[in-house]
Amino acid sequence: MRSQPAGARALLLGIGLAELAVIATSGATPVSGPGQNASPAARLTGHDEAISARQVGYPPLDTPKPVAENVFIVDSLLPGPLGAVLPVRMTVIRLPDGSLLVHSPTRFSDPLKQKLEELGPILHLVAPSLAHWRFLEEWQHACPSAITWAAPGLGERAAVRRSGVRLDHELRDAPPLTWGDAVRPVTVEGAMGFHEVALFHTPTRTLVLTDLAMRLEPPKVPALLRPLIRMFGTMAPDSMPPPYLRAVVKQRRRQAADAARRLLDLRPERVIFAHGRWFDQDGAAELRHSLRWLLD
Structure with a gap:
């Protein structure tokens, strides 16, 4: 550790703490049958899912909920390591031509697709970062007319190439003409190929991120993990991304800070x-508080 630069030490520390979190939530009993062949998504059904929705999620799940004019969120659940369940959210924006843009797609279901199509045709799918593309393939199969926009460099990742996911265009700071004047992208760059593409919906002054802000609530975090999550700075009211992500972004601090200031200027x-x-x-003030690790 002494031979590593400060950023690498922070990254290694974050990974080590994450390992401790996995150990704290693991057990000796398999989460499924002898072969453990059931997929994590298949386990998130029935009574167990109802419990998870109340404990960690933001019900109602997998249904569009309006938050501003032409802006909707879909709260869902994400299978985590060793049977853990995490809350996850996608954002849907209705563009001036009436079509829908789906940012950071969550798990697919036919009922969810039908509810969205009542709002408009799904013509744009956005994979905004290295971590938020896993459900793309199902959405692409169900919405063959949709164009997929990806964060810079995502298509070069080995896991993405192996997956068979189709990425049509890289998304940078110039908005596609098909989006009209309603949505403005802003890219935050880090080291190790990290990019997160934020979207700003101009008519409602709504900013859409994935992991650059994170506000986990104590009642929705297992009691044994709360001290660790609070140490990470991701617990309310700190609202920062986890330390390993902060370390990666700080490796490109000047570029990332410039992008963060552009977000605040919005x-x-x-x-x-x-x-x-x-x-x-109070979005601007809350965001400034969440990004203090980068700007201060």
Whole structure:
């Protein structure tokens, strides 16, 4: 550790703490049958899912909920390591031509697709970061007319190439003409190929992120993990991303800080992100607090 630069030490420390979190939530009993062949998604059904929705999620799940004019969120659950369940959220924006843009797609279901199509045709899918593309393939099969926009460099990742997911275009800071003037992308860059593409919905001053802000609530975190999550800085009211992500972003601190200032200059009224209680008011002030590790 002494021979590593400060950023690498922070990254290694974050990985080590994450390992401790996995150990704290693991057990000796298999989560399924002898072969353990059931997929994590298949286990999130029935009574267990109802319990998880109340404990860690934000019900109603897998249904569009309006938060501003032409802006909707879909709260869902994400299978985690060793049977853990995490809350996750996607954002849906109705563009000026009436079509829908789906940012950071969550798990697919036919009922969810039908509910969205009542709002408009699904013509744009956005994979905004290295971690938020896993459910793309199902959405692409169900919405063959949709164009997929990806964060820079995502298509070069080995896991993405192996998956067979189709990425049509890289998304940078110039908005596609098909989006009209309603949505503005802003890319935050880090080391190790990290990019997160934020979207700003101009008419409602709504900023859409994935992991650059995270506000987990104590009642929705297992008691044994609360001290660790609070140490990470991802627990309310700190609302920061986990330390390993902060370390990666700080390796490109000047570029990332410039992008963060552009986000703040937009003065968002609300900020939606993937995990935890999003900022439904005082968005600019809350975001400034979440990004203090990068700007201060």
